[in-house]
Amino acid sequence: MSTLGGRPRRRGHVEEEHVNHERWLISYSDMITVLMALFIVLFAISQVDQEKYIALRDSLSAGFMDTTTSPSVLDGTAGNLDGHSAQTENTPATGTAGMVNAENGLGLQAADPMVPPAQTPDSTVDPAVLAAAQAEAAHLEQIRDAIAASLAANGLDGVVRFRIDERGLVMGLVADDVFFAPARAELTETAVRVLDIAAPMMVGLGENVSVEGHANNIPVSGRYPTNWELSADRATQVLRHLVEADGMPGGRIMAVGFGDTRPLMADGSPEALAANRRVDLVILSSAPEQVRALIPALTAGA
Template identity: 70%
Template sequence: MSSGRGRGGRRRAQHEEEHVNHERWLVSYSDMITVLMALFIVLFAISQVDQQKYVALRDSLAAGFNTNAAPSVLDGSTGTLDGASIVPETAPASSTGGMVDADAGLGTQGANPSSVPGETIDPAVLEAARREAAHLEGVRAQLTALLEANGLGDAVRFRINDRGLVLGLVADDVFFAAASAELTPTARQVLDVSGPTLVGLAESISVEGHANNIPVSGRYPTNWELSSDRATQVLRHLVEVDGVQPHRIMAVGFGDARPLVDGVGEDAIVANRRVDLVILSSAPEAVRALVPTLTGTEG
């Protein structure tokens, strides 16, 4: 009797339903929330605002809508995108309305930092650009004085760009005859007058020959050879006669590929037959980019 009940009890136990876990979905839900949290952390980490680009966009939008000032997109905000919080202060003006004495001789643009494109320039970069501009202006003034003292004031055309100080030796039968790379007496005199100043500089010098677009004949197959020979003759004179250190100077010919004056008229023919002496600035690129604006001699 008892054994029957035992067997019946076991049979009943075998038919009991297994307990169902109704909270198992929480595991998958927790995994999904964890993945989403990691995703948002990564998105936040890679979405930090480039402040300089933000301010440039702000100023561009302000100029496009002809507003007098460049307001912040989030005006009044105290968060990360507050435009006022990321614009560095410009250098203060002196009591007379100008800048510090280091800006002397840089023209009206160099005297007012607000005239420099963009008001978010690193003050250290701006100050370095002012020093470099003053240095190049000083070299130009020194060379101009020497040339004028020797009656050669009109023989060289100076300009300052983001590469440095350019001495344009325009041929015009003063430095080279047509289709010739032989230095004229005037060309040698200009180089000899400029040589001592060039020797005393620390910068490298690039001698760049150019030709007009008139096809050559005879000794030179093309304008490439002609322009290269002109640059080489200037380089040799500066090194062999005037004492410029060879490791500081190089020569290159551009043929007629980089005209100073476009067209085929007489002015273009004369102006493009030239050699440029480029005193290469050793300042960083960001500094050199500001120098033409500070000197007011972009070109």
């Protein structure tokens, strides 16, 4: 081995690489930066520029309207994004249609807070919507006239009163204790006759039918724990007869019980007790909501 200066020459020495134990801080810093940017973006988009919002709303509204007739497709609105629709919701109209006692028929309109007032057509209504409402009103009137004529031909003229509202055609049976006895759900002979006469027209339609049971506020005893069960059973008995005896498709009919929560009359008189003991039969209109909202005003004098 060669030597230099009397000392052995050392072979080349490689220093061991130093391990960076703080490398995780880089990834952590990147993650924090990304999160901060995300929150900044979320905060920025949550701050709505009112002027830009209004401009966007008006531009979208203009795209869906006839600028020569109306400021919007929906009557009474400035556009589709303001959240204030002037159309009436399709809330259940209690006591306005009927299958078993005095309903809101012609001349029997009850002051029901659940039923919104009818919308009056005016110059701001879109012509296409108004035309559709007129056609739907004429269709419902045709159904009403056909059922009324069939009842009259069978000696039941005046037993049923009709009314057309924003839900469709409603039928009111207005004879005391003719269709259901107190605290009972069995159909009487008259009720069966009315159902059998009206059923062929309803079966031939495309509209759905809602059977809605009601009871007066007298507490029940015996078979039914409460008026809820009583009203539901009444509606079910009507539904079963229409389906099992009259051929109504089961997929187009429904039954619901409202108990004594939606009375036609609330004065406690014998007439009120009889009127509230009923089942409402409603032929539901399949027209759009904005069309249905105009129908009551179009048929008010019919």
